[in-house]
Amino acid sequence: MEKRKIEIMDTTLRDGEQTSGVSFSISEKLTISQLLIEELHIDRVEVASARVSDGEFQAVKAITKWAGENGYIDRIEVLSFVDNGVSVEWMINAGVKVQNLLTKGSLNHLTYQLKKTPEQHFTEIKQVIDLAGANGIATNVYLEDWSNGMRNSPEYVIQFLDFLATQKIKRILLPDTLGILTPSETTQFINELLGKYPHIHFDFHAHNDYDLGTANVLEAVKAGINGLHLTVNGMGERAGNAALASVIAVIKDFVPEVEVGVRESSIYKVSKLVETFSGVRIPTNKPVVGDNVFTQTAGIHADGDNKNNLYFNDLLPERFGRKRQYALGKTSGKANIEKNLLELGLKLNDEDLKKVTQRVIELGDRKETVTKEDLPYIISDVLDSNLYEQTVVVDSYVLTNSMGLRPSATIGVTIESEQFEENAQGDGQYDAFMNALTKVYTKKNRTLPKLIDYAVRIAPGSNSDALCETIITWEVPTKIFITRGLDSDQTVSAIKATQKMLNII
Template identity: 30%
Template sequence: MKVRVFDTTLRDGEQTPGISLSPDQKLSIAKKLDDLGVDAIEAGFPVISKGEQNAIKMITQANLKSEICGLARTNKKDIDAAVDSGLNYIHTFIATSDIHLEYKLKMTREQALEKAIEAVEYGKSRGLQVEFSAEDATRTDREFLKKVFGEVAKAGADRIDIPDTVGYSTPEYISQITKDAVDATHLPISVHCHNDFGLAVANALAGIHAGAECAHVTINGIGERAGNASLEEFVMALQCLPYGEKYETNINSKLLYDASRFVSKIVGIQVQPNKAIVGENAFGHESGIHTHGVLSNPLTYEPISPELVGRKRWLQVGKHAGIHGMNAMLDEYGIKPTQEQAKEILEKVKSLGDQGKQVTDVELLSIASDILKEQGVKRIVQLTGFSVSTGIGTMPYAFVKLNIDGQELSATDYGVGPVDAALNAIQKVTGKIAEVRIKDYGLASISGGSTALCEVTIRVEDAQGNHVSAKSIGEDIVTTSVQAVIAGINRLMLKKMLKEKQIGN
């Protein structure tokens, strides 16, 4: 069965507190969603502002493959604004629960039903495809909900949507009212689930299993309050979990991670590390039992291959680490300790972990170099020049000069602060040699007073998804940050060069 993916990142996702997107930002996200393969993009709520209308016009004129939809309340003004924005598809809604009718709309059930019918008829008279939503459906009287759906179907609605507006439903109940909607309308049914109780994806899946053909979702699950059903979790659950019936979507799953990072950067909301599918830890392993199993057969501790969603597996050392995982990490840098040396390295790693410290890749290599009596791992990248400038009324900027394997390169860039400017400049330089991105940045103070030491921990990633973590300690935050990043980039580029050499041989 083919399941339709209706993405509302640009409408419900933008209603996340603190998010406000410009027309250009909306267009860039719409193009990314189109590349991903979503069937429909809810581009916004046309009536709310001129900027919103301009954004929607830009998207409707971009010749995207996805259908473009706009939100409208059940009144002529909203529907006309959608038409004026170049839309031929609207998602119109009115609340149907008694609590909304009494306290928000000040309407009777009959008045709300009349408004719903009028909106659908008017939308059809304007030549629009109309999807009708009964807002707060899961808290609406069940018999009245069936009546509303039946009447708007008679009025000409093309699709029906069941919104779990405050995430109040259970999978069992969403299944029941989905079947009601199918029986009452014989139209394609969508489900729009919120995550207030952490059940958005489970409820969306239950709706599909009960006969719905479409789910409203957002990238990274962003949205009002606790958010919406996450596109990436919903799609991969349909694709990979054993349901009996085979479900398919038009989503290119290998682009999920890239789309997640793209949206996260634009909206300014970081994805939690332990989030399913796209969280940084989703395919990371530290426990010795887990790393041993994964190295033998990834399916022992991974339900899907990370490459399926555009990811790569990564290993971390710490107090839970085992010798197999640690040796696998060292092998990526061409380091092959004896059994006794490996035990000694692991003992020092666990000692650091017992102190509550995160052991980065760079620290692991330093410990290994000490025990193997080597002079250290080759440094491909050398920092040869660096300065920053900041002040009131001026945007901070940084100058960085690097020697990368004998080649002198430099760049200047700006940022929201001196650290951001320095890291942007480094990324501009390394982009000429290798696509290196800074994924995580952590800052902690490890001493007090005017000469306090700070500790910077970073994680960098290349275009192939390889990760390296590094740490640096110093008095100056900017300099310490630069040193940590350079250390991480060194190890990442060394890892890449060793892999290329192995392939060449």
């Protein structure tokens, strides 16, 4: 059985650009248009509104020039207005071949915004459609506020559609302009229109004010809608539009009798590029494209994945060019750590794995997550700590660093059950700590090793809260040896490395 094809129109560059604070440059608009059509295989792209600005005009010219040279010109669309031909002239000069004409889809908007009768509005719309057609521009018609129109003035909507059915137009676009529809209303309204006008191509344009955008789109598809308007990352005014990634996944998984041409494997790549160009961060829990949505945090989930993929659903990350990850933190179990070690090509025996797991949990209590790249440092730290007995403990310390004053340290140290407290200043916090420690060891008639090298490193690609490994090389008369400390604070990691040295000597 042949699947029913649904057209996807992306309106990231027009409606999505109405996201507060977002304005794409000419080159960004061109790049996004190219990716949407050639990489994602979007059917149509609404790239701008007519008459907005000279920058918008230049961007549309660049897009139509590229589209014309590559056979895509009929897939480039612009929002236009009933304005006595001003928009049509703008589109002619910009090289546009398809207009999406904005008209009034509710009697409320018509009466109080335009202050016109339906007959006056229809007459002006016909003039714009005819003028566009005479200049080689095809017309789709937006019924602005259509959802409120169906709720409150359905007779007007039917009167309007009866008129549009007589005009030379390609599609009628049904926007839930204020995002007020419920799924049941979406089903009811679209069923009604498709039953009455079976030969008209209808698009549905959902907004997300009640977080029902994807649900409403799903119902529209089930009701038989011909096309959908979506945006990358759900960008758009107020709460945004129905998100491309979520809708494509929902259709492919829950409406198998329907076909969309969008290439799923490219969705994440395009989403990240739009995030970069727009400056609007993708929420970490955003379905399909959020940073965390393919990350298992709980150890029981990782264990379940090892046992017949018990915590997998159909949203496999590989569909979207992504990978499943296993977070390391206070809820980690051995299974999480084993998964990450496997990716690093490392294997530990059960005893060492338990010790590393415990250390990850301890670190997770202070730091939200530990990265996979931190694991070699943690392993080194844990296994290194097993080589000596803990007879010296740095119980407490206060480190100060103030502008105009020398750094200082007050420390409390226990050496073989004997407690000491000292204070000292230094050229830095760690130097002050070492000066205070020297005072303690002077009281014990002991000499500290000479510090001959001090190195700090963090995992590649880390952030400012990354785990920090400090590697200190010490010299005593008989040998040179190294100790390591690990902490998200550099000075603390150096103190931990120093405590290891104190126990070794």
